[in-house]
Amino acid sequence: MHSENSLAAIELSEAEKTYGVGASNVRALRGVSAVFTKGSFTTIMGPSGSGKSTFLQCAAGLERLTSGSVSIMGQEISKLSEEELTLLRRSRIGFIFQAFNLVPSLTAAQNIELILRLGGKPRSKDLIQEALDQVGLKERARHLPSQLSGGQQQRVAIARALASQPEVLFADEPTGALDSITSKEVMKLIRELVDTKKQTVVMVTHDPNVAAYADKVLLLADGTLRGILEAPSSEVIAQRMASLEA
Numbered sequence: 552m553h554s555e556n557s558l559a560a561i562e563l564s565e566a567e568k569t570y571g572v573g574a575s576n577v578r579a580l581r582g583v584s585a586v587f588t589k590g591s592f593t594t595i596m597g598p599s600g601s602g603k604s605t606f607l608q609c610a611a612g613l614e615r616l617t618s619g620s621v622s623i624m625g626q627e628i629s630k631l632s633e634e635e636l637t638l639l640r641r642s643r644i645g646f647i648f649q650a651f652n653l654v655p656s657l658t659a660a661q662n663i664e665l666i667l668r669l670g671g672k673p674r675s676k677d678l679i680q681e682a683l684d685q686v687g688l689k690e691r692a693r694h695l696p697s698q699l700s701g702g703q704q705q706r707v708a709i710a711r712a713l714a715s716q717p718e719v720l721f722a723d724e725p726t727g728a729l730d731s732i733t734s735k736e737v738m739k740l741i742r743e744l745v746d747t748k749k750q751t752v753v754m755v756t757h758d759p760n761v762a763a764y765a766d767k768v769l770l771l772a773d774g775t776l777r778g779i780l781e782a783p784s785s786e787v788i789a790q791r792m793a794s795l796e797a
Contacts, residue, residue, distance in 0.1 A: 560719050560751040561587040561610050565619035568605050568774075579605040581774040582619070587719070590749035592742065594762040596788065597771035598796045603755045604723065606771060610753060611644055611721045612636050624718055641670035645712030645720040649727035651704040653696040659683060659707045660692040663714045670715050682714035683707075685748075686740060702733035709740065713750075720744070722754035726761050738764045759788035770795060 568580040579602045587593055587610075595603045608614040610621060612628045621628050623643060628636060653662050660679050667674040683692055686706040696704050705725060712720055722741070726734035742764045744750040754765070762768050763785040770778045772795045780787060 558588045559586050559622070560589045560591075560624060561585075561753065562622045563606075563610060563619065564622075566606070566609060566616050566621065567618040568602075568609055568614065569617045579774050580609065580616070583771070583774070583776050584619075585769060585776065587751060587753055589718075589751050590745065591767065592745040592752045592765045593754070593767045593769060594765040595753065595755045595769050595771060596757065596759075596762055596792060597777075598792070601771040601795075602774040603771050605774075607721055607723055607753065607755045611646070611719075612640055641715070642672075643718045645715060645717030647705070647708050647712050647720065647722040647725045649724040651696070651701075651708045651728075653704055653707060653711075655696050658693050658695055659688060659699070659710070662696075662707060663711045666711050667714055672715050678714060682710040685713055685744070686710045700733070701729055702736055705729060705733075705737055706740065709737070713744070717750075719751045719753060722752065724756055725754065726756070726758065731760075734758070734761060759785040759792060762788050 563583060563585050566580050566583045570577045570579060583606065595606055597603045609616050612623065616629060623639065628639065631639065654665065657665060663679045663682055664674050680692065683689055686709050688703060688706055688710065691699060691703060726737055729737060738761055741752060745752055756762050763783065766782060768780040768783055768788055769776060770791060777795060780791065
């Protein structure tokens with residue numbers, strides 16, 4: 552018998568994360584449960600200090616939960632050693648951040664090759680070219696980051712994440728450093744990856760226009776899940792965010 556969870560790329564159950572001890576501790580996550588199905592695009596939103604970045608880091612295995620569980624493709628990650636966790640992140644997870652984190656002295660193609668090498672993945676020229684093709688930068692393989700615009704650098708960062716063929720792509724404010732026109736291009740690209748490649752994407756953003764590209768928006772406040780919006784418009788998201796901040 553297949554439950555919905557056999558289709559789960561990521562599953563959090565009663566996730567708790569506490570920083571510090573005693574009276575000065577901070578409960579960043581308070582018993583949050585969520586399922587991200589394969590091939591879905593979910594954004595995580597909430598006021599500043601709501602726990603959204605902590606949620607993303609715990610879901611991606613960058614931080615360990617205080618209690619509760621996280622499963623990635625059916626594998627419970629709290630039982631893994633640091634080494635196993637690193638291998639899992641390198642082989643099954645892709646990351647895109649607000650800062651593009653490209654190595655300035657390496658070309659676009661070499662930046663992608665570096666990640667493949669670290670992950671112990673095959674580094675064929677075809678694979679690297681295909682990743683650049685996917686993000687519309689076929690002609691820019693030999694360019695250094697300084698020869699690329701901000702939007703192009705972020706697309707190289709996406710290509711780098713895609714080259715390792717991750718099962719889940721985590722994005723933390725991926726359009727945070729971009730202007731609105733460039734953000735739109737990057738978001739259309741991410742949406743296309745979900746629609747055509749069935750890529751699973753989990754993204755933190757504070758921008759309702761960016762969040763509206765997702766299938767679903769999870770709303771967090773004070774470390775708890777306050778609601779799920781299905782295929783919402785940016786107006787609906789902005790209204791809900793305003794009421795959470797109030």
